[in-house]
Amino acid sequence: LAKTTQPISMDSYEGQEVNITCSHNNIATNDYITWYQQFPSQGPRFIIQGYKTKVTNEVASLFIPADRKSSTLSLPRVSLSDTAVYYCLVGDMKITGGGNKLTFGTGTQLKVEL
Amino acid sequence: DAMVIQNPRYQVTQFGKPVTLSCSQTLNHNVMYWYQQKSSQAPKLLFHYYDKDFNNEADTPDNFQSRRPNTSFCFLDIRSPGLGDAAMYLCATSRDVQVGGYTFGSGTRLTVV
Numbered sequence: 517l518a519k520t521t522q523p524i525s526m527d528s529y530e531g532q533e534v535n536i537t538c539s540h541n542n543i544a545t546n547d548y549i550t551w552y553q554q555f556p557s558q559g560p561r562f563i564i565q566g567y568k569t570k571v572t573n574e575v576a577s578l579f580i581p582a583d584r585k586s587s588t589l590s591l592p593r594v595s596l597s598d599t600a601v602y603y604c605l606v607g608d609m610k611i612t613g614g615g616n617k618l619t620f621g622t623g624t625q626l627k628v629e630l
Numbered sequence: 631d632a633m634v635i636q637n638p639r640y641q642v643t644q645f646g647k648p649v650t651l652s653c654s655q656t657l658n659h660n661v662m663y664w665y666q667q668k669s670s671q672a673p674k675l676l677f678h679y680y681d682k683d684f685n686n687e688a689d690t691p692d693n694f695q696s697r698r699p700n701t702s703f704c705f706l707d708i709r710s711p712g713l714g715d716a717a718m719y720l721c722a723t724s725r726d727v728q729v730g731g732y733t734f735g736s737g738t739r740l741t742v743v
Binding site for chain 2: 558559561603618619620
């Protein structure tokens, strides 16, 4: 399983764009990159998923360079309600038998202030 | 609209008294997972079911067991809870092809007294 490295914490202000980078140097050919958001006392929530280049949805963008050894989650114009822990996970899209489970890294605590 | 439902939301049990946490899903996903999350830590995978096939993580204590009687339900049994087992227990589901990632329940907060 590819190991991920993220900053432990980040601070931002309302209205700013936030970029959280995740390093995954030993990502495998079949691995996808998935980001989750977790609020206190709740389960993680899927944000975005990608394989290469750029993916965008209604809440975030995911940038993946050509070598795929890192990825950046971009949150446009954050608000106080975006204060949460953000996890980057890397793993094979297909689960086969006992393998290909996703393992959570330490995550990034994002704090948004006024 | 809840798709992965965990009951109860909060559970208090006595030291050494068996406890069961439940998870149900309406997504018809064939993979179900149990994670343990302690305060200020990342979720840690305990085991998962791929359909009826049970897959235990190597470092999951024997004190933790699981049952999946059908596609919709999965149970976590803690045979003799210790103080160190106090945590949030998260159930998640996915298809065998993880498009859209995992869907997590809201978790059960277990307190051991």
